[in-house]
Amino acid sequence: MQQNKIDGQSIQAAQGPLDDNLAGLLGASRPSVSVVIPAMNEEKNLPHVLPRIPKWVDEVILVDGHSKDATVAVARELMPDIRVVQQDRRGKGAALRCGFKAAKGEIIVMLDADGSTDPGEIPAFVGALLSGADFVKGSRFLQGGGTDDMEWYRFLGNWGLVKLVTLRFGGKFTDLCYGYNAFWRDALDRLEIDDVDGFEIETSLNVQALRAHLKIAEVASMEARRVHGTSNLRTIPDGWRVLSTIMKLSMSPPPESAPSPYRPRGGMPLPGE
Ligand SMILES: Nc1nc2c(ncn2[C@@H]2O[C@H](COP(=O)(O)OP(=O)(O)OP(=O)(O)O)[C@@H](O)[C@H]2O)c(=O)[nH]1
Numbered sequence: 001m002q003q004n005k006i007d008g009q010s011i012q013a014a015q016g017p018l019d020d021n022l023a024g025l026l027g028a029s030r031p032s033v034s035v036v037i038p039a040m041n042e043e044k045n046l047p048h049v050l051p052r053i054p055k056w057v058d059e060v061i062l063v064d065g066h067s068k069d070a071t072v073a074v075a076r077e078l079m080p081d082i083r084v085v086q087q088d089r090r091g092k093g094a095a096l097r098c099g100f101k102a103a104k105g106e107i108i109v110m111l112d113a114d115g116s117t118d119p120g121e122i123p124a125f126v127g128a129l130l131s132g133a134d135f136v137k138g139s140r141f142l143q144g145g146g147t148d149d150m151e152w153y154r155f156l157g158n159w160g161l162v163k164l165v166t167l168r169f170g171g172k173f174t175d176l177c178y179g180y181n182a183f184w185r186d187a188l189d190r191l192e193i194d195d196v197d198g199f200e201i202e203t204s205l206n207v208q209a210l211r212a213h214l215k216i217a218e219v220a221s222m223e224a225r226r227v228h229g230t231s232n233l234r235t236i237p238d239g240w241r242v243l244s245t246i247m248k249l250s251m252s253p254p255p256e257s258a259p260s261p262y263r264p265r266g267g268m269p270l271p272g273e
C-alpha cells in the first residue's frame with residue numbers, strides 16, 4: 001500500500017464510490033460478509049488497514065496473537081465495533097481458525113494486519129464469490145497483481161510449490177503461499193484445518209479447496225511491503241511446513257463432501273428466478 005493512498009482524504013476517495021456502487025449492485029438481499037484479520041504486534045500497521053475496510057462489511061474480527069503492544073487498544077480506537085478474539089494455540093493458522101469459528105457472516109474474507117494486503121480489493125473477492133465461485137484466492141502473479149514484498153528466494157520457493165501442486169492436484173493456480181482469500185462460510189465444511197497452526201494455513205486452504213473440487217477463482221492482488229515491523233515468517237522452517245503440508249494432503253483423501261448449496265447472487269436474479 002503506497003503512503004499516498006492511506007491519508008484520510010485518499011481513503012475517502014477510494015471507498016466512497018466503491019461503497020455506493022457495490023451496495024447498489026447487491027441490494028438489500030446481499031449475503032453478510034465477515035473480515036477476519038490475524039494480528040500480532042501490529043499497532044502501527046492497523047491504521048493503514050482498518051480504515052480502508054469498505055463500510056458495507058458486516059463484521060470485522062481481529063484475532064489477537066497475545067500481542068505485547070497496543071494492537072487491541074488501537075483496533076478498538078479505530079473501529080469501536082470490531083470483535084476481538086483470542087487464539088487458543090500459537091501461529092497464524094490457529095489464529096485464523098479461531099477467527100473463522102467466531103465469524104457469523106455467510107462470506108468470510110481473510111487478510112493481513114501488516115498493511116501488505118489492501119482492503120480496497122475486498123469488492124473483487126466478494127464479487128467473484130457472488131459470481132459463482134466457492135473459494136476465491138488472491139494472486140500476485142495474475143495480470144493486474146504484483147508484489148513489493150517478496151525476496152527472490154521466496155519467489156522461487158513459491159513458484160516451485162505452485163508447480164508441485166499443479167503436477168499433483170491439477171488446477172491452474174498462479175500463486176500459492178498468499179494470505180488474501182475469501183470463501184463462502186460453508187466451504188469450510190470441506191476443509192480440514194484443525195491441525196494446521198502455522199503459516200502453512202494459506203497453502204492448506206488453497207490445496208484443499210482444489211482437492212475438494214470447489215469452484216475456485218483467482219483475482220489479481222497487489223501485495224505491498226509490510227508498513228512497519230518485521231515479518232513473523234521464517235523462510236526455511238515455514239517453507240518446510242508448507243512442503244510437508246502438500247505432501248500430507250497428497251497422501252490423504254479429501255473429507256466427504258456435500259453438494260454445493262444454492263448461492264445467493266445478491267440483487268441480480270438469473271432469468272427464470
Ligand atoms: N494472531 C496472530 N497473528 C499472526 C501470527 N503470526 C502472524 N500473524 C499475522 O499474520 C499476518 C501475516 O504475518 P507476517 O508476519 O506479515 O508474515 P508474511 O506476510 O507471510 O511475511 P512478510 O511477507 O514478510 O510480511 C500479519 O497480520 C501478522 O500479524 C500469530 O501467531 N497470531
Ligand SMILES: [Mg+2]
Pocket residue numbers: 112114116226231
Ligand atoms: Mg506480511
